[in-house]
Structures are given as C-alpha cells and as structure tokens.
Amino acid sequence: MQAATETRATGKVLVGDKAYMPDAKGNLVPVEMVKATEMLEDETVRTILGYATDLSAQIGRFKEHTFNDLGAFEALLAQEYGATKGGAKGNKTFMTFDGMKMVKVQVADTIDFGAQLQIAKSLIDECLTEWSADSRPEIRAIVTRAFNTDKEGQINRAAIFMLLRLDIADERWQRAMAAIRDAMRVVGSKIYVRCYERDRLDADWRAVTIDLAKA
Template identity: 40%
Template sequence: MSNPEQKHIPEGYMEDQSGRLVPIEKIKQIDLTRHDLVNALVNKAREAQELLAKFKVDALQEIQSFIDLSAMEYDIPLGGKKGNVTLTAYDGRYRIQRQIAESLVFDERLQVAKELIDKCIHRWAEGSADEIKALVDHAFQVDKEGKISTGRVLGLRRLDIKDDEWLKAMEAIADSIQVTGSKTYIRVYERVGQSENWKPISLDIAAL
C-alpha cells in the first residue's frame, strides 16, 4: 500500500530522514531490512484501522436500525439520556453499548455564576464558608491548557444549598453550558461466567 503523498524517488535511491537522496548500494542491509519491516507493519496497521472504522460504521447503522424496529413494533423508544443504549444478547453472554459523549464548554455566563457564588460566600462569612470557598476555588481552577473542568464546575450543582443567590448562580452555570461536539463510542462486553461482572472485548491495540 503506497502513500499518495510520498514524493517521487529516483530508481536506485532512497531518501533518508533529512530528505537527502542516498544510493541504495550505500545503505547497510540492516537499515534496509528495518525499513521494509516498518513499512510492512504500517501497511498492516492501516488495513486494521480501515477494518475497525468499517466495523464502527456498520455497527452504528445496525444498532440504529434495531432501535427503529423496536420503536415501530412496540412503540417504546430505546436509548437513554443523550442517545446511549445497551443491547444484551438473549443468553446474557454478550453486551453492546452505544455511548454518545458530548464536548462541553462554558460561555461568559460562567463568570456571572462565579461572582454570584463569591457574594454568597462573603455574605455567609461564618460556619462552613471557608470549606465551600476552597471547593469553589478548586472547581474554577484551569488546567495546563487554560480550560476549566466541566466536571468540577457541574459538581457544584449537586451541593444541597437552598440559598436564593446560590440557586441563581447554579442556574447561570446551567445556562452557560454550550455543546461544541460529540463523539460516539461502540463498546463490546462479555459476561464473566454467571456473575454480574462484564469484561470489555477490547478494540484498543494497547489493551490487547
């Protein structure tokens, strides 16, 4: 399998890593053997990648077709929040999951929420204010790329605080969420014996 972006190399020459043309007769045999091995394995890897890509497309189409069939026959749509769905074989040995993960970011209303939360903490002033302030500061910390963790910020909404200003801040957080994209995953599992445990049938080469 050739690389369409590979430039033309004159017959009897190979290009080294610096882009220089080197006569093949001047290259050590071990270097030629290594070159052939790497290219052969890369070609096999590309073929495996294409097979996995085709499997994902086919699996998603077949899962959606089954969901449509079930909805039409029983008038009960399958799939939970955000389109996630789990299908289990009749004998309970295998399970397929379609999972859709959304990429979330916050808009400028997150800063409004932070200011409202700060007002709450200053107003409370006593009791557990220091602990809550530490929790809030942690939630709004940015990572090395300057991004705020959506998980940490959304975790604030699980705190059972009835204060009106706090609730307004939580509403601002909810309104600030923007969906920038999503990824769809196919996960395959096999039951461990007769237990309630499932082990993944890995499609990740590093996990094999």
C-alpha cells in the same frame, strides 16, 4: 536523467539500479550512507504503521457494519411492532437471549460554557470573601480547580459539576449555580459503541477491548 521510482513499502527510491532514501528535508541519501540503526528504526516504524493502517481500516468497517446492523434491527422493530429502543438521550442496550453478551450504544454530549460562567465566578468569589478564611477549605479547593484553566485554556469541567452538587443555602451561591446551569450548552455529541460479555449470569460484565491503550 533517469526517472526515479519510489517503493512506498520500504521508503526507498530507485534511480536506475541505485537505491536512495529520502531524508526529512527531502534529500535523496544513498542507502549505503544511511546508518544501520536509522535503517532498522525506519523498517520498524514502517512495519508497525502497516499493521496500524490495516487495523484502523478494519475498525472503521466494524463501526459501519455495527451501526448498519443495529439500524436494520431497529427499523424492523419499528415496522413490525411499532417499538423502539433506548432512552430520551439515545442511549440503547442490546442483549443476547441468554444474557451473556451485550452491546451498548451511548451518546455523550460535549459541554461548553457561555458568558454566564463569569457571573457565577463573581458570585462565588463574593461568598468566599465573606466566609472566614479558614472555613470550608475543601470548597475553596474545588473552586480553584474549577476555574483554573489547563494548557488548552479549558476550565475543569469535572470540578464545575462538583460545585453543582454541593448543598449550600447561601442565596448568592444558589444564584451562582443557576448561572452555571444557564451557561452550560451542548456544542456536539459523540456516539460510542461498547461491547460486553460474561461467562455466567451472576458474573460482572467484561468489556471487549478495542481501545489500544486498554488492550
């Protein structure tokens, strides 16, 4: 039996001098039996993935070099001048001398909610029950959005934060908001690097787009 040789770039497998393509079930299909449209689709996807893989690796190297460069700069500041960059949460801004280019490092916390959230929901329900049915419909709508879970079973965090911004004097409402704050916990954080530039000092900053969806 002749040994099979796979050519990853084309997705074809050579057995002797005959070419095959493995299908989704692992079967080797002779190339001449593969439809022209399926062959073209296969080639198109492989071409795109080839570029995407290279670009992903390049972005990974860019991220590593960026943090290394910024880290080296901050180490120099600390060593030579005893100075540091950034605020209490680690957000930092670096800018060129002419004020035309900027790099921002931002730390975004991932927030989850503990069991106290159910206590808050009970207190809020008490308030809504006592308020007349036709009063404060906008608040009822926010509460509904806040505690309705999505497909992943996650609550609407944006709506929860909207509840915290409402100015309501009811003592139970205040206790509910305190319970929400107690329920909040940071379960992780991500660091983002964003680059900006502008053509003149009075112009708006323009993001240098790396996100494929926004390019």
